[in-house]
Amino acid sequence: MEPFIRTDQYHYIKSQAMHMVHSHSSANDKGVLRVVTDLAMEKVTGYGDWTEEQKIHLTPLTGIKDRGDAELFLNALKSYVIPFDEVSEAGLKKLFPKAKKLKLPDMEIDRKETTYLGWIDKNSGKMFIVAPYKGKRKGLQGTFSSLHKKGICTICNGHEEVGLFVTEIKGKEQGTFIKRGNYICSSSEACNRNLKSLQQLEDFVELMS
Numbered sequence: 001m002e003p004f005i006r007t008d009q010y011h012y013i014k015s016q017a018m019h020m021v022h023s024h025s026s027a028n029d030k031g032v033l034r035v036v037t038d039l040a041m042e043k044v045t046g047y048g049d050w051t052e053e054q055k056i057h058l059t060p061l062t063g064i065k066d067r068g069d070a071e072l073f074l075n076a077l078k079s080y081v082i083p084f085d086e087v088s089e090a091g092l093k094k095l096f097p098k099a100k101k102l103k104l105p106d107m108e109i110d111r112k113e114t115t116y117l118g119w120i121d122k123n124s125g126k127m128f129i130v131a132p133y134k135g136k137r138k139g140l141q142g143t144f145s146s147l148h149k150k151g152i153c154t155i156c157n158g159h160e161e162v163g164l165f166v167t168e169i170k171g172k173e174q175g176t177f178i179k180r181g182n183y184i185c186s187s188s189e190a191c192n193r194n195l196k197s198l199q200q201l202e203d204f205v206e207l208m209s
């Protein structure tokens with residue numbers, strides 16, 4: 001079967017699998033566990049436009065009792081995750097035509113856990129983001145100043161080490177610029193792990209561009 005799960009959906013399913021593990025370690029009541037299981041399954045099947053055939057691959061979620069079960073389930077599910085499409089040098093130039101000598105970020109990442117790319121360019125010190133947006137790709141660039149403490153990230157809503165990401169966009173009048181700033185995770189790897197909603201990322205992209 002073709003991969004059919006988006007990375008953000010995978011992280012959502014993962015959170016539900018971990019919720020199952022937690023529930024089994026803290027509750028013994030069979031009735032309670034049945035409700036928890038039914039709810040988790042309902043949430044997961046309702047998190048995408050899955051076909052009946054695709055849903056079959058999600059049902060082992062109901063059998064999860066411990067961490068080992070969850071790992072087995074998630075490993076099996078990973079073969080159905082759509083990986084982040086690699087960015088070519090040409091693709092990067094197209095996204096950031098004005099950025100000089102911009103190098104591709106380290107792609108030694110788990111592309112099945114990656115929804116967007118975020119990195120600081122060593123040459124310019126600027127932050128670059130390549131994110132999916134309404135079926136296409138969009139590039140954001142700006143400055144990033146670390147806060148060196150934890151806060152809520154605008155992209156993933158996680159509580160992580162954050163920093164202020166500021167972009168400059170053209171104002172309505174020619175030659176004017178408007179600054180937009182938001183706190184986001186310092187580590188894009190952590191951010192991607194937390195990101196359970198593509199919509200949230202698209203909202204962020206819209207806000208910043």
Ligand SMILES: [Zn+2]
Nearest residue numbers: 153156185191
């Ligand atoms: Zn984040």
